[in-house]
Amino acid sequence: MQHSRRVAVIGAGGAGLISARELSREGHQVVVFERNNQIGGVWVYSPEIESDPLGLDPNRTRIHSSLYKSLRTNIPRELMGVRDFPFVPREGEDRDPRRFPSHKEVLKYLEDFANEFGICKLVRFRTEVVFAGMEKLGEWRVEFRCENGDVDYDIFDAVVVCVGNFSQPRIAEIPGWPGEQVHSHNYRDPEPFRGKVVVLIGYASSGGDISQELIGVAKEIHIACRSAKTEPLDEESIISNVSFHPMIESVRKDGTVVFQDGCIVSADVILHCTGYKYNFPFLETNGTVTVDDNRVGPLFKHVFPPALAPGLSFVGLPFKVVPFVISQLQSNWIAGVLSNRIALPSKEEMLADVKAFYEELEALGKPKHRTHKLGGYMPAYCNWLAATCGCPPYEEWRKEMFVATDVNRMVNLESYRDDWHDDELIHQAYEEFSKYTTNEISQNHSN
Incomplete structure (x- = not known):
């Protein structure tokens, strides 16, 4: 019952x-x-x-x-x-x-x-x-x-x-850092970072998006991530003011950041994209x-x-x-x-x-x-x-589209949202949707 x-x-x-x-x-x-x-x-x-x-x-x-x-x-x-x-x-x-x-x-x-x-x-x-x-x-x-x-x-x-x-916010512990720190929870647009040297921690969803926005605004962008990439995943977006590093080793009272690869950067702000x-x-x-x-x-x-x-x-x-x-x-x-x-x-x-x-x-x-x-x-x-x-x-x-999107994002971070190659999966999706909606969507779904 x-x-x-x-x-x-x-x-x-x-x-x-x-x-x-x-x-x-x-x-x-x-x-x-x-x-x-x-x-x-x-x-x-x-x-x-x-x-x-x-x-x-x-x-x-x-x-x-x-x-x-x-x-x-x-x-x-x-x-x-x-x-x-x-x-x-x-x-x-x-x-x-x-x-x-x-x-x-x-x-x-x-x-x-x-x-x-x-x-x-x-x-x-x-x-x-x-x-x-x-x-x-x-x-x-x-x-x-x-x-x-x-x-x-x-x-x-x-x-x-x-x-x-x-x-x-979940943050990385950085004791002794005298400079500005911000969590991505409080990031709204790139303007406050104009002309600054930014250390960005994390390169998942928000880190990837925000780093793209900072290009052309920030003076330098230093991305610290656990996978220790040496270059942006999107080959076409390699810009001279973007660098990848392993995680932060230590910080100094003069505002410099020491990465685990030995690189030393004089930073203005640390931006936590850490979940x-x-x-x-x-x-x-x-x-x-x-x-x-x-x-x-x-x-x-x-x-x-x-x-x-x-x-x-x-x-x-x-x-x-x-x-x-x-x-x-x-x-x-x-x-x-x-x-x-x-x-x-x-x-x-x-x-x-x-x-x-x-x-x-x-x-x-x-x-x-x-x-x-x-x-x-x-x-x-x-x-x-x-x-x-x-x-x-x-x-x-759904399973195949999730994987295809993930792969496309990894190789095409800057433009994956507007450039995709899974039209057959889109067609299958809208075939499924036709069971539930009468909207005239067949002309729109590939826009």
Whole structure:
């Protein structure tokens, strides 16, 4: 017999909106808590930056968004959308039909999604969750600060945490550096770096984008990355003011930076493109769930803490993934478990699975902070979720398009968003989309 539960969803970004829909479809009563005045989460751009640009001061002004002004997606729209609500080009003012659209277009897509499925009526805006913990067996107390500053509470059968992982900076420790330091969370445009010698740490998504923006603006750009590249991956973008180094060995009081290759640079600013920390300051589990070197655990399949399942769950923790599709599958699983449509393994079996997973990571030499990095394991993870939920398997074209995009980005960093060679995969995607949309998209999908 299926049951309807009262469920609190914390966060109205992509993961929260998708979770709200899946839970509602399953018949659950959903309340979404959102501290800001609109949906979209990290996709809501703000030109403001925090009072501490490095993000260390606990009393700093907090800005949720980590978007830079020029940001475009680094995966194509065909991959980004929810499976049954494709992210296709739409007509209208200020719409961006590009295959790798701007952050504004992603926000519009989420607004389209919320409007299509009536999600906004489930959201309590300007309501910040300050505490979520188990009141007693089977009951969760959620305390929240209302817009007028008062703190109130409500009781739920379950809590789904959807707060994202792109707002609490994770930085490289550089003791003794006297100069300016900024985390990419507080980078908006290249102008503040004009004429400066910049040491940029990290060369993943944000590091690659920002380094391209700084070319022609900064006096010199010195990129420190663990893979110790000796030249930019995009051969055509080799510029005399860009250098690659292994990581920083030390810094000196006179503002010079010494790299592990022995190179010494007199720098003006260090820009940390070093990612983010998982952070759940409101969550009280009496130590059952911890964040240890950016490993949130123990979690069965990145979602359920075995000791507290199914009352507590997380959506959207994995990275190096296609986030909306994973959020859809994870929240479908949660919804089915809460309604008794899907059975979880026993607590002991889940803990054994987590232990085996951690041992596998250790054997492969992967550090704790990469626990939730899926990358090439994403299709297998999605297929496990899909099989568990009774959903169609992860489409082969999605797998191939993800790999093709990754390869194209590595060899063509400067222009991969506008120059691609996977038209057959695009065709397969739009064949799939035709099941769900009547939009006239066949003429637009290769733009």
